Amino acid sequence: MSDNMNDMDQIQLFNDQGRLLNAGLPDEEKALFCDAAPQVDAPYRGIWEKFLNWARSESLWILGFGTGCGAIELRPLMTSRYDMYQYGVQPRPTPRQAGLFIIGGYASVKTMKRIVRSYEQMQGPKFVLGLGSCTVNGGMYWDSYNTINRLDHYIPVDVYIAGCMPRPEALLAGINELKKLIKEGKGENANKYAENFEWYKRNQKKIIKDWNMPDYNW
Amino acid sequence: MVTPIVIIAAALAMAFLLPVLEKAGKGLIKTLSLLVLAGFFAASLSWVAQILQTGAIISQTAGFKAPVSINLSVSMMEATGLAVIYLVALLSGAFQIFVKKAVWQGKELSLYFALILGLSGLVMTRDLFNLFVFMEITSISLYGLLVSGRDERRFEGGFKYMIAGGLSSAFYLIGVAFLYRETGQLNLDIIVAQSGQANLYLPLLLLTIGILIELKPFPANGWALDVYESADPGTGAVISAMNTTALILVFMKLMPLLQAFGSGIVYAALIIAGLTFFLANLAGIRQTSGRRMLGYSSLAQTGLILFVLLSPSAGLSEERGLSIIASMLRLDTIEVIALALLINHALAKSALFWLTEFLKKDALHKSSEEGDYRGNRGWLIPAGMAVLALTALPPFPGFWAKWAVITSFGAAGNIGGIAVILIGSLLEVYYLFRWFIRTQAHGEDGGDVIAPQVPEDFAPEAAPAPAGLTIKPAWQIFAPALSIIILTSLGLAWAFLSLSGGQELLLLPLAALALYALFDLIALPFAVKNILAMAGLGGYAYLIYGELNNMTLIFGAVFIAGSLVQLFLLFNKRDKRSGLLPFLVMMILSLGNLLVFKSSLGFFFSWEMMTVSSFFLVIRGRQASRASLRYIMFSLAGAFMIMYALADGFRGPLTGLVFAIGLLIKMGAIGFHIWLPGAYAEAEDEVSTFLSSVLSKAGLFILFITAGIYGQTFFPGAGNAFLASIDINAILGWIGVITALAGAMMALFQEDIKYTLAYSSMGQIGYMILAFSIQSHLGWVTALYLAVTHLLFKGLLFMAIAGVIMRTGTRLMYQMGGLIKKMPISFISVLLAIIALSGVPPLTGFGGKWLLYSSLMEKGWYLHAGLAMFSSGVAFLYLFRLIHTIFLGQPKTGMFENIKEAPIWGLIPQAIFMMVIMGFSMFPSLLIKPLQAAVEMVYPAAAEGVAWQGSTVLSSLGYWNGSAVMYVTMGVFLIPLAWLMIVNGRIQKVKQFNIVFAAERPYKPETTHYAYNFFSHYQKALGFLVEVRAERFWTMIRKSTDALGGLVRRIYSGNAQTYAFHIIIFVILFHLLAGGTF
Amino acid sequence: MTEFNELSRQFQISDLKEQRADLHFFHASKEHAVAVLTSLKEKYGYTHLVFFTVVDHLEKNEFHLTYMLHNYEKHHDMGVVVKIARENVQMESIHHLWPAAATYQQEIREMYGVEFPGSPGLYENFALEGWEDIPPMRRDFDTKEYSDKTYYPRPGRESHDPREYMKENLYPGEAETW
């Protein structure tokens, strides 16, 4: 992502007051949403944080975003053949409780908006797993007018799993990779999102024109 | 001092002179007429004074003794009757002259004096033929008066009147002729003196029929209705008050004759009178024309007076006031009763007739918008008082007279008589109150119980529009006002005489009513009035404190202290709210008086005062017309049952049962509950709390003390094997538990918060009935415990909700939401209340549950206990719904943006109640020990009762330590809280739409707030339990009564020939009843 | 085709083409199209609007609007094709005949820019939210260019013909057998 991070030339997104032009919410709705910016939550140090990271890695609760075709691969993962529960992985129906966000394949502009919203509603530390080539570079939809090419320009991605579609084994491999990362203390993408909040917002707002939500969805 | 003959002469002179004098000036004749009428009244009063000293005044017209000349005799009965007639005559005349300027000129006044002449003669003369002459004079002058307007219907009415009058005269005259042939006498006194040698059946029959027709008996009274309807109100008053009074006096004159010679005729007249009373009332409920309805009421009242006069057992009452008055006036008790009923009827009915003058339209239909006379106090106060007087509610003379009659009947075992009077009265109550309520209804009244109609908007109440009333200037109301004032003073005098034997305290509610009404009148600021009310209550509490025992002290605390605290709530609003405090204080004092009465009459008087005052509190609600009608109907039905039981002295086998049913009605037990939700919910928000938390305990209290007073005879069952074989307490128990369940179930499906709370009250009362019926030490402690705690949490709920409704302007729960952030203190008080109400430990409600189940288990009522647990679960449902839909969930952004916390004055009483609840929760012994002491009066042995071991209360089955529960709960609450605060990371406070919404966002709070039809699945599963059965049953009763009334009414076709035919039928009927043959 | 013959007496219709025994197409003029559809629906029993779609004939500079109707009694489909010029495209709405047509028209408006005055909800978002460019299904819209400009193409991405790529890289020895 670093290559585009300072590339601010394409459209103007901020006004003179530093406020997003595409703020989206009408004035009468502003009182209904909290729009505090996300903050960096520094991890603890030493063995305590290692312990907590171990716990985090061994208890991954999935929020599956299933509008792409990859979502079909999540189901076998739960069933007896692959049984993700034995790895401490469980599905969870609400972003509030989930820690792992799996994007099941291509993401159109319309779904991107929902992805951003759900991601922001998850509580940190949180991890994202991009499933399938479409999340990597657009996959077979790489030249579509409506499908994003690189997921990591909109939300931070911890692990990509390439393939069209990747099989459940690949998904498990990705999850194991993620566990390793978390245990190593590298699962700090939530903080990265907060640090580079403006850049992410700019990218998001560039494609999501109909921005009827607050700048950060608590 | 004038001799009676002067009256006749003066009236005659006026009748002749007025047309002549009219030339001299209209002002002159009006003044002169009024002066003369005033003189008549003064003369009649002076006769009363004189008779008290010297006895009856007998005036011999030609200076000879009877039978040579005609005697005019005025005894006490006649004098007082004439005083009434002249009073109404004076007021009526003044009314016609001053208020209805265009109507009466010299001609009419002349006729009027002729009429008065006739009536005076009727009352005074002792000569039968002379009586006929006066009857003719009366008829003709009245006919003249009737047709003096331009209204075509009047000619018709007058014509019918002439036919009826002619027939009656014919009968009378023939009767007189026969009588003369048999006895050779026309003088009444002499005929009576000659003890019966001759067969006087036929002459007396004809004579009686002649007079009775004039008195409009059933069925020969159709003509009278047309007269009433078509006559202008002044004339209506004249017929109803003056004519009837005079003719009843005539009938009383004949009574000795009838009793001496024809018991068959007396019997027939009695039957006819009873029928008239009952059927006229039945037909009355179908009337939409106000005056015609009043006409039916007049017929009924006439029937009632005759019925009382003719009943052999009437007048046996030993009521204190009655005997004092009788000895004072040197009259028989029966005469005093008749006189009281006469005065009551004459003054109240004439007042009502005059008052109809001011209504724009006579007819009042269900959805009539002309009915909105709300706020026209000048009209409503006299009308309301007149209706109260007519329906024999305290303090009017009718109440005392009716009490005397019923107790006499009771003493003589005349249950049929009691039934006729009470059922007929109930019908009369129905239509009179319905009429009164409709005159002040607020357009369409909602308040459907099961499916509440949603009021469209909740705009603040507009100032009452002066719709349809034409009282301007205010003095126009003088005639009804005066007659009501006189009537009230007479009633008060009687009340004082009756209650002076140590029960003067019971009059305090009336004094309070007057006092606070005066405060309203001089427009004191509401806050001052309220402070005075509190002071008054405080003083009252001090006054009665010495008379209370353990049991009454508890209810005293509920009634007086509970109300006193809740009075703070009234400081909430700044507007005047005239009429609120007078009735409220009156109600509370009446409740207090229930604690200290010393006689059946004292009890019943206070009970009725309580009913009346609470009725006026209910009717103040914006849409309370239907609810208030139901309320007064059920209340009075219950009261009448109680009256029957009291009159019967709990001797009859069923009396106890009837009494209990009367109380159950008042408590809103299942089956009789349909008045309850409307009354509690539709009353003003600040008033509902008093009704629900305080008033609802009245029935329970009476249950307690009667069970104490009457002991085993309360439910005697003696002499009736079937009744003895069933345990009435078992029935009561089932009624209680089913009431509890039904109340909870119905509360579940309400959208209107106040209906929820009202049904909830019903359920809670059910528990109290259940606990009472256990009839053990523990059971009674439970019932009392429930009563006290119900006061606390239901008061808390109603007060908090009053604040919420005040701020949001809606009663519909689903329209609210998220108010916890705006009204946190109200939230806390509702929270405490619902925890307490649902019986969740550690708050005080659990004590109630624990006691209840312990006592039920002790008694062996396991099924009751199971059902009670089930209903307490259901209660949990509606309570959660209540707090959730109002305080949690999504606040409605548009509507309630700038809502503030409820006013401080609403919060103060809530805080007090909360503190009391917390205190009782921490230290249950504070509450339970006094209750034990109270119960020990009846159940002294505490062997199976409640025992104490430190702060642990023990029953024979279990134990409960309120303090320990409180400490443990605090511990297990505070430690996790501390833990949570330690481990929590950074917590962001968010706004209402920051919820996960399936990756979408909410757009409207209305569609995001799950509140409407909250328990739809429950309705699917168990909704069949709460179908509107009771309501349907009572509606069916009402409709069939209505239909019956319609059937009766249909015989009055409005056709003169039919009416003549009725008269013939009447004659035949009367003859047959009297035992005659053809 | 009796329907066609009868209708052609009244309306400007032409080019009847029998695709199958139970499927016919014909062309209708823009002015008469709705009247023809109404007749088909009311008179000839074509009560079901199967679909309504647009084909962009960029070469001919016209849109072909295709209304596909179905007759349940005869089990027969009838396609009515209406040619309209690509400039300033407007067509009469048929939502009064089939309420569901409003949704088709909403989509067509969004994807092709064909206007249907009076159609309910025409300008509400259908699949796109806040689209600002020319309608994406028009053939003069360059989707590759738009994607490159908007969606941050990952540098270094190569595109291969899958058949050739697999032949070369995955199964080099077996290429002949294919």
Place this chain on the structure above:
Amino acid sequence: MLTSILTKALYTLISFFVILNYSLLLLGTMARVRAKVQGRIGQPVWQPYIDIIKNNARRSGVTHGIMFYLGPVFRLAGGLGTYFFIPVIFGSKIFANFSFSGDVLLVMYFIFFGQLGMALGAGESGHPYSPIGVARGLAQMTAFELPFSLAVIAVAAQYGSFSITEIVAAQQGGWQNWVAFTNPFAMAAGMLAFLGMSMNNPFSIVIAPQEIPIGPPTEMHSSFLGMLQTNRAIFNGAKMVLFMNLFFGGAAHPNIFIALGIMIMKTFLIYLYVVFVGVSFPRFRTEQSIRFFLGVPTLLGLIAVIQQMI
């Protein structure tokens, strides 16, 4: 005085420690059992611990208001209180808890405490699924409360006491004295009600993931959720101990460890029964569930009660 308070505190801690660990392990075990039924390996037995640690270690959270914040606290207080008002081991001072504060009625009503608090907390989140879940749960609760209370009444009537200790005492002296055998109808009604109380299939209508994911705790997360999970374990344990005491003779042995073993065995079997039913049946709709509980279980309860009346 002070020493007695301190001793009591120590006993309480021991009791708490035992129930927390036992019921967490029990939850983990039962998840394994469920997995076996479905042909899976299943999560580790200690997974509940990890989940709770992880949830408590979340770095951020949101709160919708004070009641939302307090909701989980109420819930846990409800669970803990329910547990602490039940004597766990008959005759043991350590495990008598605070059972001197009240009898079985207190326990029955204290169960509501946590439910009410949680319902309020969930309500303040403003999420529509929360009240829907609560409404369903409460509706079902009233229904299973009826057979349950009938069963309790029958037992109380049988022994003439509401005191749990006395009820347990009366059942001593061999399995043939258990309520399960002396009053089988009460036991049957109570155990059917227990199915509803434990909110497993077929009565898992509150968190019904297919319709209202996941009901009341939709907005709960981080340490709030951690607290709810802790409560879930403890509350479960408490209810099973209650049922063990009411119907299956309680746990009594002079040796405290053997007594604990008996307790563990009995409660394990009780929970196994719930899980067994849960994996065998699909979920009811709310009104079906209500009708179910008011049908056969209530009838059984009525029979039990009437048996005591005659």
